[in-house]
Amino acid sequence: MTLLYRCAAALLLAGLATAAEAAEIHEHELDNGLTVLVEEDHRAGVAVSMLWYHVGASYEHRPITGVSHALEHMMFKGTEQRDSGEFSRLISREGGEHNAFTARDYTAYYEMLAADRLELALELEAERMHQLALDQAAFEREMQVIREERRQRVADSPEARAFERFNATAYMASPYRDPIIGWRHDLARMELADLAAWYERWYAPANATLVVVGDVEPEAIFDMAERHFGAVPARAAGSPPEGREIDTAPGKRQVELTLDDARVPLLYLAYNAPSLATAERPRDAYALLMAAEILDGGSSARLPARLVRGEGIATSASASYSAVVRLDTLFSLVARPSDASGLDGLAEALRAEVRRLRQEPVGEAELQRAVTRLMASEVYERDAPMGRARQLGRLEATGIGWRERERFEARIRAVTPADIQRVARRYLQPERLTIGRLLPADDGEA
Amino acid sequence: MAARHLLYAVVAALAAAAALGTGAVAAEEAVAPEVQRWQARAGAPVYFVEAHEVPMVDVAVVFDAGSARDGDTPGLARLTARTLDQGADGMDAGTLARRLEDTGARLSTSVDRSQARVHLRSLSEEAPLAEATALFRQVLAEPTFKEAAIERERQQMQQALRVQRQSASKVAERALYEAMYGEHPYATPPAGTDEGLAALDPGRVAAFHEAHYVAANAGIAIVGDLERAEAEALATRVLDALPAGEPAPALPEPPAEPAEDEIRIDFPATQTAIAMGLPAIARGEEALEYPLRVADQVLGGGGLVSRLFRAMREERGLSYSTASRLHVEPVRGPWIVRSSVKAERTEEALSVLRSEIRRLTQEGLDATEIDDAVRHLTGSFPLALASNSGLLRQLSAMAAHRLPADHLARYIPRMEAVDPASVQQALDARLDPERMVTVIVGPDVEATGAEPE
Numbered sequence: 001m002t003l004l005y006r007c008a009a010a011l012l013l014a015g016l017a018t019a020a021e022a023a024e025i026h027e028h029e030l031d032n033g034l035t036v037l038v039e040e041d042h043r044a045g046v047a048v049s050m051l052w053y054h055v056g057a058s059y060e061h062r063p064i065t066g067v068s069h070a071l072e073h074m075m076f077k078g079t080e081q082r083d084s085g086e087f088s089r090l091i092s093r094e095g096g097e098h099n100a101f102t103a104r105d106y107t108a109y110y111e112m113l114a115a116d117r118l119e120l121a122l123e124l125e126a127e128r129m130h131q132l133a134l135d136q137a138a139f140e141r142e143m144q145v146i147r148e149e150r151r152q153r154v155a156d157s158p159e160a161r162a163f164e165r166f167n168a169t170a171y172m173a174s175p176y177r178d179p180i181i182g183w184r185h186d187l188a189r190m191e192l193a194d195l196a197a198w199y200e201r202w203y204a205p206a207n208a209t210l211v212v213v214g215d216v217e218p219e220a221i222f223d224m225a226e227r228h229f230g231a232v233p234a235r236a237a238g239s240p241p242e243g244r245e246i247d248t249a250p251g252k253r254q255v256e257l258t259l260d261d262a263r264v265p266l267l268y269l270a271y272n273a274p275s276l277a278t279a280e281r282p283r284d285a286y287a288l289l290m291a292a293e294i295l296d297g298g299s300s301a302r303l304p305a306r307l308v309r310g311e312g313i314a315t316s317a318s319a320s321y322s323a324v325v326r327l328d329t330l331f332s333l334v335a336r337p338s339d340a341s342g343l344d345g346l347a348e349a350l351r352a353e354v355r356r357l358r359q360e361p362v363g364e365a366e367l368q369r370a371v372t373r374l375m376a377s378e379v380y381e382r383d384a385p386m387g388r389a390r391q392l393g394r395l396e397a398t399g400i401g402w403r404e405r406e407r408f409e410a411r412i413r414a415v416t417p418a419d420i421q422r423v424a425r426r427y428l429q430p431e432r433l434t435i436g437r438l439l440p441a442d443d444g445e446a
Numbered sequence: 447m448a449a450r451h452l453l454y455a456v457v458a459a460l461a462a463a464a465a466l467g468t469g470a471v472a473a474e475e476a477v478a479p480e481v482q483r484w485q486a487r488a489g490a491p492v493y494f495v496e497a498h499e500v501p502m503v504d505v506a507v508v509f510d511a512g513s514a515r516d517g518d519t520p521g522l523a524r525l526t527a528r529t530l531d532q533g534a535d536g537m538d539a540g541t542l543a544r545r546l547e548d549t550g551a552r553l554s555t556s557v558d559r560s561q562a563r564v565h566l567r568s569l570s571e572e573a574p575l576a577e578a579t580a581l582f583r584q585v586l587a588e589p590t591f592k593e594a595a596i597e598r599e600r601q602q603m604q605q606a607l608r609v610q611r612q613s614a615s616k617v618a619e620r621a622l623y624e625a626m627y628g629e630h631p632y633a634t635p636p637a638g639t640d641e642g643l644a645a646l647d648p649g650r651v652a653a654f655h656e657a658h659y660v661a662a663n664a665g666i667a668i669v670g671d672l673e674r675a676e677a678e679a680l681a682t683r684v685l686d687a688l689p690a691g692e693p694a695p696a697l698p699e700p701p702a703e704p705a706e707d708e709i710r711i712d713f714p715a716t717q718t719a720i721a722m723g724l725p726a727i728a729r730g731e732e733a734l735e736y737p738l739r740v741a742d743q744v745l746g747g748g749g750l751v752s753r754l755f756r757a758m759r760e761e762r763g764l765s766y767s768t769a770s771r772l773h774v775e776p777v778r779g780p781w782i783v784r785s786s787v788k789a790e791r792t793e794e795a796l797s798v799l800r801s802e803i804r805r806l807t808q809e810g811l812d813a814t815e816i817d818d819a820v821r822h823l824t825g826s827f828p829l830a831l832a833s834n835s836g837l838l839r840q841l842s843a844m845a846a847h848r849l850p851a852d853h854l855a856r857y858i859p860r861m862e863a864v865d866p867a868s869v870q871q872a873l874d875a876r877l878d879p880e881r882m883v884t885v886i887v888g889p890d891v892e893a894t895g896a897e898p899e
Contacts, residue, residue, distance in 0.1 A: 383833045
């Protein structure tokens, strides 16, 4: 069997050589400070425009949590030139898909259109970058919508409620502890003036990145961006607020919740860890990424193989490490026990897997398989222009920079078993751990 | 109409460019996407689009083996599909997963009411593709369905049912299908039922596999970096592993009247989930399908521009998400409207939803609304074909319904032909508010306690 693996892996190298041949990225900066990135993908006659404002929930504080997300909603409510909803009607009539998303480090607006109609998206985005009309009546209605959104996403989901509390505990000094949608009491008191101030402070061209991926010519996009965004006056934007987690181990924490509306128990474990933006060296972040991949990168990885299939104590078990964020992050494990009484045993089994990462070097075949999975994923990623635009925008908005994408493959391949052991010993240790338990009030058998 | 025809030419060219990958087809060559179709073993149709830009290949095999075939054990179809890759031809699940991942390939299965789909995504390099294909064949044709694997997957499905019961909208969806379809197989939830799952064993799963995972009941979709001859060889390799078998029998017609027209379920939450629907349209009823698609786009399918979005969200702040969707199935699939609203405003929301539906049936759509919707649906069509994943989705649907090769090419002209009269005719035929079921899942408002944070 070993021979076959090696054979397949070696043959694979020829195919994966092309993974590195991703299209070149073209960069241009306008006089007002807006950065424009263009990646060509000429196969489909389609283009994606994504405008990233470098502001999100991690820029907020109480009692204005949720203000970035509320402003995102109001960006569809009309400008000095256009009525509420006109943006959406115009894009829709041209066959476009569009929406927006708010995260901890950014707020992004996208349109996907036939490539020859892309200019409409740039024109409309440029308008709402500096000429947004913030209307009191529309704001009041939209805050009702946002409160419904919070009910739908958080209040009526026992898992989301538990996760919100867990998250607020796992992050100690970081603004990542606050929910992106905002705490309920903050949403109840939010005022239009909060949004206006936020818009004024952060929606400046120098605090934004326009990413275009698709069937376009970079020079033509730069001209188009000059034509529309060139009219946006330069303004000073705030600088990203500091929010590093405390450096020394914060101590082991536990959160346990018994919820009436929960039917199934759930277990969260998270270790405070640096991100790609905050790690002393990128190598540490890549080693953590590989550690997560070893635990849960595919169906053959350790958590599915040992906890779901082997011992069968979990019905699902996953690991993740969010490397591309601005501040310190979490290395997380989430699992569901096979039976309601098994939470403690499952927590112990997950910790045993983490201990094993600290104590034993990862085997060569296992590491190679993880690299193969990641490199194949890079090839598959090329199928989706939307995904590529997201990748570039996230790297820019988190301060890591889009050039990291060009280094990704080499850095993944450079990770050694010793690196994984070293970061596991340093970061995946009990004083950095938060354990969250969600328990149904009635053993989940109702 | 002139503007529309010009648009058609441009869009069709874009669609063609998507399929051909050249990006340089002249606008006047209003040709169809280059879908190749041929009959393979036991009449199984194969649909293929060459896409050489990314060195990858997607193969999906669809079987008429969805939950409509569950019989008296709801959950059977999904349990079968989930257990396919949990051991085959002497390999256990771990060995299979390791061998597959060593090639860089991914395998996934999914089951809805009308089909089971098994999807392989591989690099197009010859050696890893050959190894991945060999494993794919074994998963399709020689799954072992060991007792332990069945038990594990069953347990996961049972737990998933309990997770569903945490969600008012999931509870509403289940109740809606039961009420719309009564004794018809579409009433069966793909996720199964407690009783159905409890009754399953390896023998029943193996028997379901033997009857349904056969060439005569299969269709194949292939998109990727292959020549026609390579795609043919790939399809043959996959189908040769399967017995010829028989196609699944045709499904019965859904009932003309729902079992109940309004169902209220008490549920602890801060919001009420509302689901409304009725069986509306079957594949092949093209004269009705396209006008109904346009009507659905205007009513609630069009995201941020639909009537329901404006009435429920923009004008009244009643809801974060309200949408409609038309499901075209082998026999009449449902037209469904869904919303989640603050519990205290449930009655107001119901009356808004009902009046929008009534307005649609009574007044139809005006020419401007139709024009906007058709412009969107035809203009966004190339977007759906812009990636290999998107093409595979389209080809899988074509394979499941055994559609002609020019199905995609005919999409735009059929949309273009929709006018106020055809919309009104389709609505008269298929949207009778009297036959609509309404399901309301939420708290008894009088007894609502404190809102959680």
